Amino acid sequence: KAGVTQTPRYLIKTRGQQVTLSCSPxxxxxxxxxxxxxxxxxxxxxFEYFSETQRNKGNFPGRFSGRQFSNSxxxxxxxxxxxxxxxxxxxxxxxxxxxxxxxxxPGTRLTVT
Amino acid sequence: xxxxxxxxxxxxxxxxxxxxxxxxxxxxxxxxxxxxYKQPPSRQMIxxxxxxxxxxxxxxxxxxxxxxxxxxxxFSLKISDSQLGDTAMYFCAFMKHGSSNTGKLIFGQGTTxxxxx
Numbered sequence: 001k002a003g004v005t006q007t008p009r010y011l012i013k014t015r016g017q018q019v020t021l022s023c024s025p026x027x028x029x030x031x032x033x034x035x036x037x038x039x040x041x042x043x044x045x046x047f048e049y050f051s052e053t054q055r056n057k058g059n060f061p062g063r064f065s066g067r068q069f070s071n072s073x074x075x076x077x078x079x080x081x082x083x084x085x086x087x088x089x090x091x092x093x094x095x096x097x098x099x100x101x102x103x104x105x106p107g108t109r110l111t112v113t
Numbered sequence: 114x115x116x117x118x119x120x121x122x123x124x125x126x127x128x129x130x131x132x133x134x135x136x137x138x139x140x141x142x143x144x145x146x147x148x149x150y151k152q153p154p155s156r157q158m159i160x161x162x163x164x165x166x167x168x169x170x171x172x173x174x175x176x177x178x179x180x181x182x183x184x185x186x187x188f189s190l191k192i193s194d195s196q197l198g199d200t201a202m203y204f205c206a207f208m209k210h211g212s213s214n215t216g217k218l219i220f221g222q223g224t225t226x227x228x229x230x
């Protein structure tokens with residue numbers, strides 16, 4: 001069974017631009033969570049989606065948003081990029097909301113210049 | 114709010130030896146899950162082991178085992194017979210048990226483990 005995939009793997013953007021990252025969960029998995037990983041702040045939870053609905057949200061500004069499609073694929077969007085948004089963005093999937101193991105994708109490395 | 118603390122930023126161990134990584138956490142919840150994840154250099158995060166807080170028996174997965182002390186809020190990872198492939202950053206993580214907070218892992222800052230030949 002294929003693992004969690006994320007596209008693109010690497011991205012370079014300029015301040016003020018917006019970006020969309022994509023995540024395809026493991027087949028059959030319906031819950032998708034997003035995390036931001038930086039050297040200074042470590043791993044921080046962004047949000048979780050299940051059945052096309054955002055179920056939980058971390059402490060990030062409204063510039064960070066996401067959505068989930070009927071096939072469980074998820075996207076996250078960051079608008080008006082700032083230098084501090086440079087990070088590795090990780091997506092994780094789990095079977096459902098009663099399964100606690102999360103399986104991570106390889107991440108998207110976003111660099112904002 | 115829950116917090117997870119890993120007090121050892123870096124550790125090293127000789128191949129074939131045993132090493133223990135420390136993790137403490139703070140929570141007022143009684144039901145939760147604890148995890149150790151491994152992130153090899155430039156590779157993706159892998160789940161190593163998990164522990165349900167309601168289980169007293171410590172979890173084991175091959176060479177990996179945990180020492181779960183619920184009263185002390187401690188959750189250490191022991192790696193036996195260390196191998197070069199164990200070189201990675203290790204994250205301790207907490208997840209509340211329940212429908213309201215599912216999907217959110219709270220991570221420690223990580224411990225970089227170097228296995229030396």
